[in-house]
Amino acid sequence: MSQTFRHPEILEIARKDGNVTVDRLARHFRVTRQTIRRDLTDLAEAGKLERVHGGAVLPSGTTNIAYAERRTLNAAAKAAIARDCAAQVSRNSSVFLNIGTTTEAVARELLHRENLMVVTNNLNVANILTGNPTCEVILTGGLLRRADGGLIGPVAAETISKFKFDVAIVGCSALDQDGDILDFDLQEVAISQAALRQSRDVYLVADHSKFMRSAPVRIASLADVDVFHTDTPLSARLSERCVEWGTSVHLAST
Missing domain, CATH: 1.10.10.10 (Winged helix-like DNA-binding domain superfamily/Winged helix DNA-binding domain)
Structure with missing residues (x-):
């Protein structure tokens, strides 16, 4: 060939x-x-x-991969991570889910979890959870990003400020070796940061490909995360830092 x-x-x-x-x-x-x-x-x-x-x-850059491509990337790993994450969400919980294909996978795993209240700035998550009759779904409102069904801007941030979530489940576009959680869009990052401030616990969901990419905007650090759900062991140095920070790392089995 x-x-x-x-x-x-x-x-x-x-x-x-x-x-x-x-x-x-x-x-x-x-x-x-x-x-x-x-x-x-x-x-x-x-x-x-x-x-x-x-x-x-894949090359680093200042622009994310197109949503249609992201939906098919590492689908099995995302599904395994989502199962692991959803298993930690208790019934009767209040949950925030942000924009991303991995958080959409988590939403699918929550279809049979009873009596949840889910707040999201992701239209795809809301549509998925309409299949759970016991789940109250609240959309933040905001400016619609047509490319991926995300809601961003000050309206979305203001809505989030009215809640105190049991858990925020967030995805990202990249994870730096110093533990910084990264993304591409300043407005999207602002929403995720608002949700982290309003949550008792924070779960990060990200597959191994995020270790190999870069993005220009910092969401937070793994030090700000309670549980990191992923599919590949971290580097020795980052694992040590997570122990120092008290961040639990859960490896999902595919």
Whole structure:
């Protein structure tokens, strides 16, 4: 197979998994590691991937991946994380869910949890939870971001300020190695920060691909999170920091 045919498939694997490795691609395409390294170098020079030791990751930037693509990325990992997270949500709880495909997966896992009150700035979450007849769903209102059904702006923030949630369940676009939780949109981040201030407990839901990406706007730190639900062990240094901060890390089994 020529590189003309390999490159699109390499990019598709990277979009699905968040990263690619030389060894795995060499086995997949039945070519040498040297051939794959040249492919990854070509894709990096074209700005489509970023080289890292042993492979490549999706490029960092100031713009998020399109919502339609995010919905299909790491779907199995998101579902496992969502099951693990939803299992910790008690019936009769008040819950905030923010914008994101992982929080939407959590909403699907809450369809059979009784007597919840869910506040959200995510139209997709609200639509999912209409399937739970015992769940009271409250939309924050605000400016509609048509690309992903998110509600942002001062109206949304003002609504959140009227509540005290048992738990805020938030997703993110990236997680820095110093433990900073990152996203792309200042207005979206402001909503998540407001929800964290108004919550007794905070759960972060993020799969392994978020460890390999960067985003320009800081939401908070893992130090501000009670439970981090993910699917891959953290680096030794970040694990140590979580112990120092009292942040519990739950690894979901896929």
